[in-house]
Amino acid sequence: xxxxxxxxxxxxxxxxxxxxxxxxxxxxxxxxxxxxxxxxxxxxxxxxxxxxxxxxxxxxxxxxxxxxxxxxxxxxxxxxxxxxxxxxxxxxxxxxxxxxxxxxxxxxxxxxxxxxxxxxxxxxxxxxxxxxxxxxxxxxxxxxxxx
Amino acid sequence: xxxxxxxxxxxxxxxxxxxxxxxxxxxxxxxxxxxxxxxxxxxxxxxxxxxxxxxxxxxxxxxxxxxxxxxxxxxxxxxxxxxxxxxxxxxxxxxxxxxxxxxxxxxxxxxxxxxxxxxxxxxxxxxxxxxxxxxxxxxxxxxxxxxxxxxxxxxxxxxxxxxxxxxxxxxxxxxxxxxxxxxxxxxxxxxxxxxxxxxxxxxxxxxxxxxxxxxxxxxxxxxxxxxxxxxxxxxxxxxxxxxxxxxxxxxxxxxxxxxxxxxxxxxxxxxxxxxxxxxxxxxxxxxxxxxxxxxxxxxxxxxxxxxxxxxxxxxxxxxxxxxxxx
Numbered sequence: 001x002x003x004x005x006x007x008x009x010x011x012x013x014x015x016x017x018x019x020x021x022x023x024x025x026x027x028x029x030x031x032x033x034x035x036x037x038x039x040x041x042x043x044x045x046x047x048x049x050x051x052x053x054x055x056x057x058x059x060x061x062x063x064x065x066x067x068x069x070x071x072x073x074x075x076x077x078x079x080x081x082x083x084x085x086x087x088x089x090x091x092x093x094x095x096x097x098x099x100x101x102x103x104x105x106x107x108x109x110x111x112x113x114x115x116x117x118x119x120x121x122x123x124x125x126x127x128x129x130x131x132x133x134x135x136x137x138x139x140x141x142x143x144x145x146x147x
Numbered sequence: 148x149x150x151x152x153x154x155x156x157x158x159x160x161x162x163x164x165x166x167x168x169x170x171x172x173x174x175x176x177x178x179x180x181x182x183x184x185x186x187x188x189x190x191x192x193x194x195x196x197x198x199x200x201x202x203x204x205x206x207x208x209x210x211x212x213x214x215x216x217x218x219x220x221x222x223x224x225x226x227x228x229x230x231x232x233x234x235x236x237x238x239x240x241x242x243x244x245x246x247x248x249x250x251x252x253x254x255x256x257x258x259x260x261x262x263x264x265x266x267x268x269x270x271x272x273x274x275x276x277x278x279x280x281x282x283x284x285x286x287x288x289x290x291x292x293x294x295x296x297x298x299x300x301x302x303x304x305x306x307x308x309x310x311x312x313x314x315x316x317x318x319x320x321x322x323x324x325x326x327x328x329x330x331x332x333x334x335x336x337x338x339x340x341x342x343x344x345x346x347x348x349x350x351x352x353x354x355x356x357x358x359x360x361x362x363x364x365x366x367x368x369x370x371x372x373x374x375x376x377x378x379x380x381x382x383x384x385x386x387x388x389x390x391x392x393x394x395x396x397x398x399x400x401x402x403x404x405x406x407x408x409x410x411x412x413x414x415x416x417x418x419x420x421x422x423x424x425x426x427x428x429x430x431x432x433x434x435x436x437x438x439x440x441x442x443x444x445x446x447x448x449x450x451x452x453x454x455x456x457x458x459x460x461x462x463x464x465x466x467x468x469x470x471x472x473x
Binding site for chain 2: 047053054055056057058092
């Protein structure tokens with residue numbers, strides 16, 4: 001397809017919680033800020049690839065769970081892969097997985113994980129929702145938090 | 148024998164630095180512009196008052212005369228003359244011309260054209276589809292049909308997504324001509340499309356507009372240059388003036404200098420969607436009716452059409468980008 005470089009949408013106000021979100025890469029650690037670091041809700045903007053901003057849907061996307069993305073990079077931090085957020089569009093129900101940004105609230109991520117334990121994706125054979133809490137906590141905090 | 152006060156009628160074939168070649172009966176007259184054409188004289192509107200100039204307003208155009216204009220001029224003899232009047236235009240293709248320190252003026256690229264040929268190279272320089280959308284919107288606003296001409300088809304193997312990209316425009320209904328000036332591919336088909344009408348070539352520098360002219364009408368001998376050797380394949384702005392040619396097989400063709408920047412002139416944000424032929428059928432069907440900006444509004448019929456793959460998401464993004472500009 002044609003090379004589409006979407007211009008940065010810049011800072012934005014979260015459509016769910018109303019927080020003002022900075023799109024600065026130095027703050028989030030990701031190239032395309034696509035969800036709110038406070039409530040983790042996203043907006044359906046990408047169509048073919050991350051950051052293309054070609055989707056016309058533009059509806060809110062709810063974080064429904066976590067998944068692990070395997071990388072071919074043999075020097076990656078964790079051999080299990082990278083923890084990713086799974087979003088589902090509230091309008092067209094399309095599913096996307098997104099990188100967790102550096103400033104995402106880990107407690108909210110954990111909350112999303114706990115809420116997802118009884119959740120099933122319609123295409124779970126393609127994206128498997130994580131069920132192992134110890135692994136998630138280890139990925140988020142580097143250690144098991146004492147009860 | 149004509150007196151010096153009598154004016155002739157001719158067509159502007161070429162313009163360059165304040166000089167206009169006006170053709171009449173196969174003869175070219177080198178004309179300058181009457182200073183009156185830079186001003187608009189405002190008369191009393193009441194019929195009862197004496198026909199007298201009330202005020203003078205500067206014309207907000209970069210150049211009041213465009214190639215293709217039918218003009219009246221005073222022939223001073225010895226092949227020189229002065230343009231005194233521009234006759235009403237059938238059509239005009241315009242873009243904004245920013246003048247530093249001043250306001251933006253209208254630049255009429257060509258007047259009285261019948262169709263626009265938007266020229267892009269298959270590769271070197273690679274096509275800029277956003278620029279194509281600008282040309283197409285401008286042509287639609289001027290009420291002119293457009294054709295997409297892809298030159299340098301011998302380099303098409305270097306652009307793997309070309310066919311896929313062109314399919315977007317083919318689906319909308321724009322005629323597409325794939326040509327190669329060196330091998331002659333697609334030349335006869337293009338000649339048929341140019342027959343009997345006045346066409347204008349638009350495109351950025353280095354896409355092969357002048358080479359195409361030379362290929363369509365051998366013997367013109369217009370100056371062309373290779374694109375720069377860097378990987379970007381930029382043109383060298385070899386053609387620096389506008390010129391119209393009579394084609395041997397019938398019709399007229401205007402060659403233009405490369406236009407890298409092409410803003411939209413006199414198009415309102417509300418009208419923009421109607422200038423995208425594939426968006427037009429959905430206008431008025433949105434939840435907010437004609438007030439919908441087709442951006443984030445709920446119940447937008449155009450966004451639904453994009454989601455249903457009836458409209459290309461690339462064209463929709465082009466629409467949003469252009470709307471942001473207006």
